[in-house]
Amino acid sequence: MNAQLMPSKFTNPFFAKVTDGNAWTARQRALALTAQLSELSTMSQLTSKAAGRHFMNISATHGGRLRATFDELTALMGTITSTERSLSDRVKDAQAYVIDRTQRAVLTLDTLRQRGDNFFEHEAAGCPPVLIYDYDVVMDGRSLPRPCNYALLKIKPPEGVEVYPWKRPYVIIDPRAGHGAGIGGFKSDSQVGVALKAGHPVYFVSFSRNPEPGQTLADVSRAEATFVRYVQEQHPDASKPVVIGNCQGGWATLLLGAANPDITGPLVLNGAPVETWSGDVGANPMRYNAGLLGGQVQPMFWSDYGDGVFDGASLVLNFEMLNPGRTWFRKYYDLFEKVDTESGRFLEFEKWWSGFFLLNEPEIVWIVRELFVGNKLARNEARLEHGRVLDVKQIRSPIIVFASHGDNITPVKQAINWIIDTYADETEIRIRGQRIVYMVHDKVGHLGIFVSASIAKREHTQVSSVLKTIEALAPGLYEMTIDDVRGEGQDAQFTVSFAERKMSELPGYGDGREDEVPFAAVQHLSELQGELYDVFLRPMVQASVTRASAEIGRMMHPLRVQRALTSSRNPVMMPLEALSKVVSESRKPVEKENPFVLAERLMADAFEQTIDVVRDIRDAWYEVTFYSIYATPFMRWFGRNYNFERTRKTKEELVGLPEVRAALLHVNSGGFVEAVIRMLILLADARGNVRRDRLERSAKVLTKDEPFLSLPVARKAEIIHEQSLVVEYAREAAIEALPEMLRTPEERRKAAEVVQFVPGPLEEMDPRTLSMLQRIRHVLGLEPATADIALDPLEVTAQAAQ
Known part of the structure; x- marks a missing residue:
């Protein structure tokens, strides 16, 4: 730490x-x-x-x-x-207002009745995912050796959209935090929609309402790994799958990557609370829950009260209490005001929001103890099961982190500070061959990260289009920025750039972390309380609970009671269906500028x-x-x-690590491939940040041109990692060794042209990049560059050979 x-x-x-x-x-x-x-x-x-x-x-x-x-x-x-306006006009205004508001009240109550009915129908059906896309269940976790309630869905592309099996598949993991699955594909302009429109096969990790008996998070993680392996087998000609984790699906994605570093492609974490002790003083009240509400004793007790099962409705209630003005009043008043046009959208969202899922006691206790109270995943101390310590540093795939200042459930620091605690510094990230890219939005809310059309058309679209570019980056820590260049709305064109960062440049780093120290006492007290409860109170609580009493307790949860009272099961609500049809036929909306309407809105505000x-x-x-x-x-x-004080190694001390020592033995080794990659790293390192167009040219050279095209992806990653370490720790020797790697004048000329093609025209080059390019040419015995290289030299050579 x-x-x-x-x-x-x-x-x-x-x-x-x-x-x-x-x-x-x-x-x-x-x-x-x-x-x-x-x-x-x-x-x-x-x-x-x-x-x-x-x-x-x-x-x-x-x-x-x-x-x-x-x-x-x-x-x-x-x-x-x-x-x-005369008195008679005022009377007419009042009459129009009363008629309109009475009709709206009927329509609003009928919408709530439909929500209640949908709730019971959804639960009776087992709470299937609320995806707007058709799908096939291709794997069922209940049939695995260690069964769990997870399943792998293959999304069917809508009419007019074609996907290609050779394109990199996407695997989306939605959060299991009280709600059901489907929020990642809730709209056409969502993560699923963006990937489908780009022609990628899309798979969705779903889960049913009830966990399997004895199910643990280790079983869930194994099932997710099995799903990813299945996807990889179905697309042998594609790169390894992209795995996208939403909210708590984000830390589940990290668990998957840490336990199985060989099976995944890039990992995308959207609003994922990984560093749970972090936050801003004066904001983010949810992080104090463990200290003031009992820590791990709470899920232990409520799981015992539920006969070994924890009710996710309690988690949903916690979310609602974060902003009660919105969730308990404004949401319903907005429905009342827009009931003529918005009832369908309200019912769609409430179908997901009202899907309350269950977790086994070992699952919820592990989540609270290891993550939300213990904060152990970021410190590489979390144990998925006995003997399996999870080390996030073992992940070799690029990690893309998306956070937002407008997210009050997962603050930016919770989404990003795990990088500080997992790695000693940015140098260790490079040594381990890791690429971590983070992106921070200004104001989008938590759910907006997954379902907002504007986010899908901007951030998610850009992430999906630059994955190969990110994989071509030299190892390190980067910030991805998206700049508008022309157009507006969905027609806007964006430019993407990557700036290499230090740990000290991460958002909120300068605030210090003194406010996190008290959470260590919370962790200690939580574990102590858990032990005392387990020994002295748990036997009595468990003995007083039966399966029937547990089910009654779940039925009496306030959120379920609320939906039951407004459903057709309540005799008072039954006449509303017929009455709403009559009202719809005789609807008389009031004018928006009616003074009584304006007064009502003022009172509502x-x-x-x-x-x-x-x-x-x-x-x-x-x-x-x-x-x-x-x-x-x-x-x-x-x-x-x-708490523990982590010793920060100096750059000189890190030279002794096996990865660095092995790389430095090959300073003078290699041929055309190693030399070109080394020179590209030198140019990128000289600049400090890299625009997307330059990275696209780099990605084209490294993925579509020979001799790079024939290289296996894993081998290419090894070379990039090794050459990055050589440049980091032996820069001068790396430059001077280039003539030994490129032995013929033809090789030297071709390699110099390739590395000049990537940064683009000479007049657009950063002075540091141009200086490094000219030095490389001088070392290779070539004249200084004076003319631009507009065409890919390797592609031109290949075409000439044909």
């Missing part, structure tokens, strides 16, 4: 008081007192910082909203007191803002309480063994 995460030295405040004075010198006493005062100061800083940021956010957000509401109220009063103010005050209290408890000197001492 980053050294920033460690406080100076933990001191037991009670030990300091009872120690014999002869054992401690005055200097030691002074140091202990200073350390304690420093820790108290840290606690004070965190609580005051949290309170201050919350207060500023409340003032800024709600102050602006109040001013806007006041302006609207003033305008409304002017409309009402205007003499342009004020009511929502009231809920939001209460929520923000709750979040402020929540965070201040957390730090008041867990940032104290005693709690910091209590969690001291759950």
